[in-house]
Every structure is written in C-alpha cells, then in structure tokens.
Amino acid sequence: MRYSSLSDFISKGRQALAKGPVALVMAEDEVELDSTIRHNLDAGFKAVVVFAMPHFTLAGDIVERVHRIDYATSDESALERAVNAVISAAGPIWIYYCYNAEYLFYPFCESRTVSEMLAFNTEERRDTILTYVIDLYAGDLGQHPGAVSLEDAHLDKSGYYALSRKDRWNNDLDRQMDFYGGLRWRFEEHIPKPRRRIDRVSLFRNKPGLELLPGHLFNDPEYNTYSCPWHHNLTAAVCSFRTAKALKRNPGSTFDIETFRWHNSVPFEWHSQQLLDLGLMEPGQWF
Template sequence: MEHSNLTKFQALAPGELGKGPFAVLIAEDRVELASSLDHLHSLGFKGIIVVAPEEVEVPDAPADTTARQHIIRHPSRRPGVAVDVVNALIEKVPGQWIHYCYNGEFLFFPFCEDRTVGELVTWVMEERREAVLTYVIDLYAGDLTAHPNAVDLDSALLDSSGYYAETRRGGPEGDDVMDRQLNFYGGLRWRFEEHVAKPKRKIDRVGLFQAQPGLRLRDDHTLSNEELNTYTCPWHHSLSATICSFRVAKALRTNPGSRHDIPDFRWHKSVQFQWSSMQLMELGLMEPGQWF
C-alpha cells in the first residue's frame, strides 16, 4: 500500500495496520535500499513501512513474504523525519514492537540466523523488558578507490575495538546520574570525530521497543519513558542488539567537508564483517543475556 504523504498515513485508524512487529525503513537514497528491505523481510517483521521521496523507487516485497509493506512518500532527508514517522506509528499500534533504521543498515540480534524478530520480542517480554538497546556499528569498504561511497557488502569491514561508554546525566540541571543509562561511543564517529557534530557521536539507539500510549521518540534516539533507555534491568544482564550501518561511512565520503580528508577507513583494528550474529557477540558488540 502506498500513502501519498505522511498526513495520509497519520489518518489511518488505530489497528488498521494489523499486528507487528513493525519496521520503519527511512530511504535517504537508493544505496542498498533493496538489500536493507530484504534483510527486514528475512528477520520476520510482519509490517514494514518504507519512507521515501517520489524519485526513489521502492522494490516490491519478496513473493514468499507474508509481511505487509507500506510506502510513505515523504522527504526522507528532512531533519526529524524518523522522529515524525516513528511517533506517528506509535500512535497507531499501541502494544506492538517497532524497529527503525535507514537504508544501508541491518539489524542483528543474538541467533538471528535461526530465530525471528517475533521470537526475540516474545523472549524480551518474558524478561519483563519493553525495549532492546541497539548499538550502531559502522561498516565501511576496505577499498575506497573501488567503492568511493564506502559501501560494499561483499568485503565490508568493521572496528573490532575502540568502543567505550560514559555516564549519562540528566535532570533539571543536567548533572543527575541516569539510572542504568550510558552514552556509548566508538567506530568511525570516534576515529573521525572532528568531522562529526558532538550530538551525533553517540552510537546507542533504542532501535527496538514496544509502543505505548503517549510514548515519544526523541531526536537523540532515546524515548520519553526513561526505563526504555536503560541498557539492562536491575536483576540481571539484558539482551542487546546491533544495527550494522554504512550510513556514517557513506556520509563521511560524500560530504565535501570530510571527503578529501579521509583516503582510507582501515586501521589496525579493522576486521572483515562476517554478517554473523556470533561474530558480533564474540566481539562484545551485543550479548544474549539469558537467551540461549
């Protein structure tokens, strides 16, 4: 189903979209749009909403999928578009789970090769959790001469080290320690931080969560319910996930301010990405918690 603009999508009646889990894919351009969309279908999302301008052709859903695919025609590079669309979806599907990402991004969770996202969120709810914290792990091409936009699925690299966390503070004066919340950093945003605005250097994103009445996604990729921003529950380690993303590498290679300063993304901690949840767990970039 195609919606001519965001207003038309917002006019849908609650429940009209059916059951989830849902994925929102923001198509900023055509780069790896088809592969990102195929990946969401392979994970078992029941509804996929693609946000794309008129000039971006959106591939049809695979013939063997039962997922409902919606297209919202909307300027996808406009600031705040993810917030606007996700918050509109939250209002339509209370109680359902939502993931959001951009083209060139790929959600991985523990054992995702053999388990669906539906099985994942069922387990998380049994753990009395309503969100899964995701870490955005930068992917980049090893050969920027052959792949000038830094996007190459076949030989993608990632950083195997260099990730760290800082205490997150909030409150009226901005100096209250937030319970079980941290700001996470690393990857290309850390190594090339001089080219990345400070508010955009974090790599944590509440990328999978259960919609609730009144819940809002904020510009910094956190949610208005602070418990949903926590990395763990009080009683044991919680499952986490990753969003493996070419988005930062592509931006650094296409923006005039950084393009000529970065001849190569590789360093001594670069490793080949195996497109494997086990590799991500072994590198410590996500953990299964109690889910085995």
C-alpha cells in the same frame, strides 16, 4: 501498497500496524534500500513500512510486500515525526526503526525470528532492546568511493567505550550510558558532538504517551536504560553504512579520508556470532 503521505497512511493503512513487530525504514537515499528491506522481511517482521522520496524506486520483488509512504525524508526531524506518528496510531506492538543501508543483527538471528527474540524479552518484563550502531565501511575506497559494499564490508573490532549519562545537575542517570566507537570516534572532528553516540533504542514496545525525542532517546527514562535492575538483558546491533556514507559524501571530510581501514579493521562476516565474539551485543539470559 503505496500512500501519498504520512497522513494518508495513518488514514488508510493503519491495519499494517495491527500486529507487530513492525519495521520502519527511513530511506535517506536509494543506497542499499532494497537490501535493507529484504533483510527486515527475512527477519520476520509482520509489516515493513518504508518512508521514501516519491522518485525513489523499489525492486519489483519487494514493492508489493511493503507499505511505501511518499515522505520528505531529508527534512529536519523527519525520523522523529514519522516514528511518533506511528506510535500515536499503533497499539501496544513492538516497533523497530532504521535507515537504509542498516541491518539488524541479534543473537542467533540466523535460526530465530525477531518475534521469538521479542517474546523472550517480553517475558523478562523489558519493553525495549538497546542496540549498538556498528559502523560498516568498504575496505577499498578506490573500488567503492561511496564507502558502501556488502561484499567488502569491514568493521572495527575494538575501540568502543561507554560513559555514564548525566542529568542536568551532572548526576549519573540510573542504568543509562552513552556509548561511543567506530567511525564516529575515529573521525570525531568531522562529527557534531550530539551525533557521536552509537547507542539507539531501535526496538521498543509501544505504549500510550510514548514519544521519540531527538538523539534517539524517549520521553520515558526507563526506555533509555541498557538493562533492568536485576540482571543484564539481551542487546542487539544495527550494522550501518550510514556514517561511512556521510563522511565520504561530505565535502568537509571526504578529502581527509583515503581509507577507513586501520589496524583494528576486520572483514564483516554477516553473522551474529562475530558480533557476539567481539562483545558488540550479548544474549543476556537467552540461549
């Protein structure tokens, strides 16, 4: 189903938000857009909503399986406006959001659906799942100058760290941390400071009054926490080519980067076990 605008979707397509979990895909360009959508469909999302420029094309095998909204995805705050419109229109469902060329991995995702994971998280009285955005990049930029290749994907196996998140008075916020690493850390001179964090609450349960703020934070502080007070919770990873793609597309950085590979680069195996072994997500109490 295709909609001419966000308001058209809210008016005519709200039924897509009746039952979750729902995946929202913000298509900044057409790079690996189809594979991103297929990945979300395979994960078991009840509906996939795609925000895309009118001239973007989708593969024939998925065009009838998604709700496609013509949307100016390059506008400032386009993501927040889209997600908040869905928040206002939907009931208490689970929502996931990502960009194109980003792939959600969670513990045991090869054998369990996203609905199973969210059911477990709900039983733990958690309304969010913290995700770490793990940078992917092509190992050979000569072969893949756009830095995107599913077959030659690499990631950093180390170099990740966290700092306590502060309030306006420089006090530590309860169970909130800013996470860093990957390309945003190694090439931080090319990344504006507000965009260097790799933490994102990509999966959340909707509720009245909820709002997504700039910087991938919510207006409810509890939604920005990494775990509940009594034990560690399940976390997930969003494996993303977005930063690599931007660094090679930006004239200010592309000529400074001959390769993204370094001594801590390893091929990405496209399997949750690798991410668990590297400590880039954890199952919590879910086994």
